[in-house]
Amino acid sequence: MLVPVEKPKSKREGLRRETLAIIVATAERIFADHGFKGATMQAIADGANLPKANLHYYFPTKQELYRQVVERIFNIWLDAAESFDTQANPEEALGTYIRKKMEISRSHPYGSKVWANEVIHGAPIIHDYLETTLTEWTDSRIEVIKRWEEEGLIDPVNPRHLLYMIWSTTQHYADFSHQIETLNSGVPFNDAQWAQATKCVTNIILKGIGVQRGDPS
Amino acid sequence: MLVPVEKPKSKREGLRRETLAIIVATAERIFADHGFKGATMQAIADGANLPKANLHYYFPTKQELYRQVVERIFNIWLDAAESFDTQANPEEALGTYIRKKMEISRSHPYGSKVWANEVIHGAPIIHDYLETTLTEWTDSRIEVIKRWEEEGLIDPVNPRHLLYMIWSTTQHYADFSHQIETLNSGVPFNDAQWAQATKCVTNIILKGIGVQRGDPS
DNA sequence: AATTCTTTTGACCAATTGGTCAGGTTGACG
DNA sequence: CGTCAACCTGACCAATTGGTCAAAAGAATT
CATH class of the missing domain: 1.10.10.60 (Homeodomain-like)
Structure with missing residues (x-):
């Protein structure tokens, strides 16, 4: 991509x-x-x-410019899911995916916010993207998660909701950064805080779906 | 409230x-x-x-009207955390909180979206609310979670990130409803789907922080 | 019934803003 | 150098929109 x-x-x-x-x-x-x-x-x-x-x-037109901005963050996110294809076990695949999503939340907070805005307002500009690319992308990843479940690598869980949970928790750190910053004494997260957030999110989600960890530290 | x-x-x-x-x-x-x-x-x-x-x-003024809308959803959310005070064990307290937040996402999707929008744009109108009411609310809930941790009822976990995870996952179903609807063959969630989403979110989060469940079905 | 306060409404205005256009400037290339 | 296409820009316009206002209509109170 x-x-x-x-x-x-x-x-x-x-x-x-x-x-x-x-x-x-x-x-x-x-x-x-x-x-x-x-x-x-x-x-x-x-x-x-x-x-x-x-x-x-x-x-x-303004809309043309806007569309490019939205498409940009969308493609960045799609690429972040590479680990689904290259990593066989859920711990590596999901762990890597979550970590990459968190990194994108930190490096591309504006893009994430624009996307959130667009979807909140009914995705008037990029609705076709949701129906085509995103649907296919999601379906294919759901298949991977189902396989893990069949192999007993994770608990029985609706893959869709697992994906939603990963999306929402990771993007929250970008989209709601102002709220998080305010609750962090008015200063943005530093390196250590980002690392802890990533670890925390990863730990809870992986443990929450019953993944056996190699090194959950 | x-x-x-x-x-x-x-x-x-x-x-x-x-x-x-x-x-x-x-x-x-x-x-x-x-x-x-x-x-x-x-x-x-x-x-x-x-x-x-x-x-x-x-x-x-438009801003006056807008402010009332934002304050409304904010107060509804604050009230939903009652279970933190009335329920002693984390399973009941967090489970009830998550369930109520999911119910609000279903019953007040517009309010949730307006709030999300406001925060995304830097909370220009309700920034004082974040600094005062939300900060106090959060701090007091963090104390409760810390106590659970000390009592060994939940895993060691940064309470802040646990709260963020609950907020983001539950509100995602309201804020990103258009995306979710599109990925749901273009139709909104029905009763059963909302129930499953709630169960799924609750299960993963509670298991993820090591809560011993009475009835995780 | 008269008076007073609240509510309703059409007409209007000033400011903002996406987009246009004609004409000028600059780099590429033979 | 000369030509052409790409690029730049100030001035302008039409449409939108938050907010105003004066006057009318309706309720409450005496």
Whole structure:
């Protein structure tokens, strides 16, 4: 899914990519902080140090820009599930998946927030994604989890709800970061706190579905 | 927290309360579906069958109306934690809390979404609530959980992350209902599915923190 | 019935904002 | 160099929208 970055063919090409990257990153932040309607093209342009008209040159409409932002985080998440295919046992596969999801919550909090917003509002822009890509992705992972259950590696559990639990707990640390920060004396998590959160989530979920741990420390 | 409903003193008083209730309920839905900026006073007025000017008579500003909606769901959640005080053992206390939170996700999906939106955007309107009421509420519940741990009733676990896990998993069923519905062949959960979701969440979390169950069925 | 207070409403306004456009600038390439 | 396409930008516009206001209608009280 992640396309390899190719070398720019010219000065123009390089500048163009750089500008696009700045725009998308800025837009992600503004959309996350203000929602689709609350974000203004002017604010995004200012954040990216561009005249608004120039922004419209790269992204003709606000919705176009928004869609790219949403698709970006979606693909990042899809890639994080690689461990489902490469790891045979649930402890490794789920543990790795949870850890990656937590890392993404830390590294891409804005994208996660934009996605949450989009889904909360009924996914008007990316509804097709839910029906196609996400449905297929989910179904295939459910099969893997079912197999673990049949092999007695995990307790009998509805795989769907297990996935929802992983999604919700990990994304919570991104989407509700302001609440968590407030309850953390107003300061963001440091390295140790992120590590503990990850460990805590992993431990409870894996133990909760009856996975035998090699090293649950 | 839940104020007892008093009898209206007159025809006026009764009508007024009814109108206010309709407005707040409508606003909750519109705010949930479109966000603060995306929701228009006109749309809320239409939904409540009122002229916009009349809506402004009851709620002078959009922010005023919004704040009431947010405070409403917040208080409902606070009340749901009663079991922390009335139930001595973690199985009953946490089980009841999770069950109530799931029931609220089903009965007040719009309120939950509005709250999620507000927090995602940095809680600009209700930041004081997070710093005061929520902080106190959380600290007091953390004390209860710590006591359980000292008594050996649950595994050693950071109480904060346990609370976050309960919040995120239960609210996920409200906030991400569109996604869940799409993955459920496009139809909302029925009674049985809600029951299974509740059981699944409860089982995994309680087992995950090492609670000895009386009847984990 | 008269008075007073609450409620209702259509018309209106100022500010915001997504998007356009004509004309200028700059890099690529023969 | 000259040409062309890509890129940049200030000025502008039409539509939306939160909020106002004055005047009318309705209830409560005397």
